Amino acid sequence: MTNTRQAISILAACATEARVEQLQRVLADRTRYVTICLEDVFQPQNASAALRSCDAFGVQDVHIVEQRNQFTPYRDITMGSDKWLTLHKYGRRHEQPVQAAAERLRKSGYRLAATTPRKGCTPLDELDLKKGKVALMFGAEYTGLSDAAMSAADEFITVPMYGFVESLNLSVCAAVVLRQLAQKLRQQGVAWQLDSDERDELLLTWLKKSVRHSGQILQRQGF
Amino acid sequence: MTNTRQAISILAACATEARVEQLQRVLADRTRYVTICLEDVFQPQNASAALRSCDAFGVQDVHIVEQRNQFTPYRDITMGSDKWLTLHKYGRRHEQPVQAAAERLRKSGYRLAATTPRKGCTPLDELDLKKGKVALMFGAEYTGLSDAAMSAADEFITVPMYGFVESLNLSVCAAVVLRQLAQKLRQQGVAWQLDSDERDELLLTWLKKSVRHSGQILQRQGF
Numbered sequence: 031m032t033n034t035r036q037a038i039s040i041l042a043a044c045a046t047e048a049r050v051e052q053l054q055r056v057l058a059d060r061t062r063y064v065t066i067c068l069e070d071v072f073q074p075q076n077a078s079a080a081l082r083s084c085d086a087f088g089v090q091d092v093h094i095v096e097q098r099n100q101f102t103p104y105r106d107i108t109m110g111s112d113k114w115l116t117l118h119k120y121g122r123r124h125e126q127p128v129q130a131a132a133e134r135l136r137k138s139g140y141r142l143a144a145t146t147p148r149k150g151c152t153p154l155d156e157l158d159l160k161k162g163k164v165a166l167m168f169g170a171e172y173t174g175l176s177d178a179a180m181s182a183a184d185e186f187i188t189v190p191m192y193g194f195v196e197s198l199n200l201s202v203c204a205a206v207v208l209r210q211l212a213q214k215l216r217q218q219g220v221a222w223q224l225d226s227d228e229r230d231e232l233l234l235t236w237l238k239k240s241v242r243h244s245g246q247i248l249q250r251q252g253f
Numbered sequence: 254m255t256n257t258r259q260a261i262s263i264l265a266a267c268a269t270e271a272r273v274e275q276l277q278r279v280l281a282d283r284t285r286y287v288t289i290c291l292e293d294v295f296q297p298q299n300a301s302a303a304l305r306s307c308d309a310f311g312v313q314d315v316h317i318v319e320q321r322n323q324f325t326p327y328r329d330i331t332m333g334s335d336k337w338l339t340l341h342k343y344g345r346r347h348e349q350p351v352q353a354a355a356e357r358l359r360k361s362g363y364r365l366a367a368t369t370p371r372k373g374c375t376p377l378d379e380l381d382l383k384k385g386k387v388a389l390m391f392g393a394e395y396t397g398l399s400d401a402a403m404s405a406a407d408e409f410i411t412v413p414m415y416g417f418v419e420s421l422n423l424s425v426c427a428a429v430v431l432r433q434l435a436q437k438l439r440q441q442g443v444a445w446q447l448d449s450d451e452r453d454e455l456l457l458t459w460l461k462k463s464v465r466h467s468g469q470i471l472q473r474q475g476f
Contacts, residue, residue: 052417056415056416056417059415059416060415075298079422079424079425082418082421082422082425083421083422083425084416085416085417085418086414086415086416086418086421087414087415087416088415088416109418109419109420110417110418111416111417111418114416114417155436189432191309191310192279192282192283192309192310192311192435193279193282193307193308193309193310193311193334193337194275194279194308194333194334194337195305195308195309195332195333195334196332197332198305198306198309198428199302199305199306199424199428201302201422201424201425202302202305202306202424202425202428205421205422205425205428205429206428206429206432209412209429209433210432212415213378
């Protein structure tokens with residue numbers, strides 16, 4: 031048994047059965063095949079709602095670029111969902127935060143899809159998930175994605191709209207995209223689920239957050 | 254030529270060609286086959302974002318029940334979209350605002366579908382639009398739809414979720430539902446567009462809002 035598995039079994043014994051079942055159920059629906067990257071979202075309620083949607087639709091990783099604005103989730107909007115997500119932040123410590131995010135995503139095998147209300151882009155429906163892992167990039171309200179983010183993108187995706195407004199609210203756009211991709215992943219038969227090592231690692235992280243004094247418990251057992 | 258058509262041609266002559274084209278284009282994508290009913294939404298940014306999504310996905314009518322909370326759209330969130338929608342309000346002047354809304358919707362041929370995060374409801378995908386017009390009901394954050402609204406519903410719809418959170422943000426839920434129905438209407442071949450009288454009436458309403466001094470202009474022409 032690996033160290034991670036041992037730690038899991040120690041902590042699982044300290045949690046209720048219902049809790050462990052919930053963690054396992056959510057874990058089976060988690061994906062890293064799709065991720066999102068939020069660039070400089072200055073309205074925390076929008077970014078917080080986007081995190082809640084990531085959790086709801088099973089997207090584990092969120093990349094957050096803080097060029098001008100620092101992001102702190104609003105707990106009454108995330109409903110605690112940010113606690114269970116893996117947040118990757120790019121900010122002042124990076125010379126070029128957007129490029130740093132793009133580089134890291136590309137190294138992890140993602141192609142970058144910028145979301146934009148511009149006409150002539152690929153409609154969301156036609157985004158091909160069989161081509162591989164994809165990171166959806168979302169820009170700030172009003173200004174949209176920066177030039178740097180648009181230059182980093184491999185493709186451009188739009189949510190078809192039929193009305194007077196020229197763009198969707200950011201949290202709405204993210205939700206519509208996440209929901210569509212969550213559905214499509216399950217229909218298209220791509221290998222979207224976490225692999226067994228990723229699952230173990232995430233389960234241990236979640237158990238540490240679920241079990242009181244988990245640090246001390248593990249320490250007592252020699253971890 | 255009907256009075257409405259005459260008035261349209263008078264005002265259209267005073268608007269730019271681009272504006273008239275935009276109005277016609279949006280009109281062709283408007284529907285009353287689907288409508289939404291928001292019950293007592295106390296966070297105006299959520300209701301405002303829902304209005305913007307209605308416009309974006311072509312849903313013309315919004316029914317707003319104000320039992321405890323009065324709703325005033327936030328213009329920086331609706332981006333002016335509420336100006337082009339038809340809002341129906343039910344409030345203090347009704348003894349039972351929810352029932353009044355339900356009655357009016359039913360008289361207009363809608364069946365009522367309550368959205369709820371409860372398990373065991375019909376998944377959004379399976380909502381059958383071929384069965385006829387449908388009004389989706391959304392409740393307030395935290396509390397959801399009232400007992401009165403739930404009792405008035407003909408069916409119960411849920412957006413499938415896979416995470417820890419037990420519900421979606423209201424504006425997110427409305428957007429996901431609206432987007433899905435807008436797509437499905439166009440795929441299922443139901444007669445979802447406005448009829449010619451409805452189009453004329455709405456076009457005239459929009460022209461009145463688009464043309465300066467439209468009231469005086471029409472008056473001078475004997476309207």
